[in-house]
Amino acid sequence: MDTQRGLGSRRRLLLGLGAPLLLGAAGLGYTLWPEEEASEKVRTDVAPLNRRFWTALGDVSEAHWLGYGIDESGGGRSVPRPDSRMRLVGVARLKQGTASRIMRDPAHHFEEGPLEGLPAPLKPYAPSSAAWKQSLTYDKVALEEGLGVVPSGTFRFDGIRDLVYFDYVFLYT
The missing domain is CATH 1.20.5 (Single alpha-helices involved in coiled-coils or other helix-helix interfaces)
Incomplete structure (x- = not known):
């Protein structure tokens, strides 16, 4: 016992x-x-971008981009936040002549627009010699047409290289 x-x-x-x-x-x-930061992994798949931006840009190729939640602290090991906004930011190649065609549209006044807030992992894919141009009216129209979400963001184009830089925030549903 x-x-x-x-x-x-x-x-x-x-x-x-x-x-x-x-x-x-x-x-x-x-x-x-x-662990690699979730927001630091550069993606190269184009299918999600073509689904999201097709009405604004047509098909994109050779994409380098990041996609993550606005409130993400990285690593994906935190409690989910109520904010469901997603950010897509990156550089992609357009079909030949697409950037020039978009910038020639008389409905939009394009002017020089430097890349602001470009995440460090994407810097190697955005040529420093690119002549980036932006149009606030194009952004407004392009982001409202057929995307079916509440978006905000900007597009910058380099007509010589047919590149587009996008920095886009949308409500993930």
């Missing part, structure tokens, strides 16, 4: 000390585990 009682108290002692130590070690391992 005394042997059993001693065994039970040892188990309680081991559980009392072991559980917190085990939980602490698991928490430390979770915190120190190397």
Whole structure:
């Protein structure tokens, strides 16, 4: 009987000390585990961009872009936030002549528009010698036509290289 009682108290002692130590070690391992930031992974797939921007740009190719939640802290290990806005930002190639055709539209006045807020992982894909042009009226029309979401953002075009830079925020539903 005394042997059993001693065994039970040892188990309680081991559980009392072991559980917190085990939980602490698991928490430390979770915190120190190397992980790539969700917002730092440059994507190259064009299908999502073509679905999202087709009415504004036509088909895009050779895309380099990031897509992430506005409130994302990176790593995807946080409690989901009520803000469901998504940001798509990147550089893509348009079909030959598309950028020039868009910029010649008399309904939109295009002027020089430097890239502001370009995330560091995308800098290698945005030529520093590009002549980026923007139009606030084009942005407004392009973002309202057929996208079916509440968007905001901007497009910049380089007519020489047929490149488009997009920085676009929409309500994810």
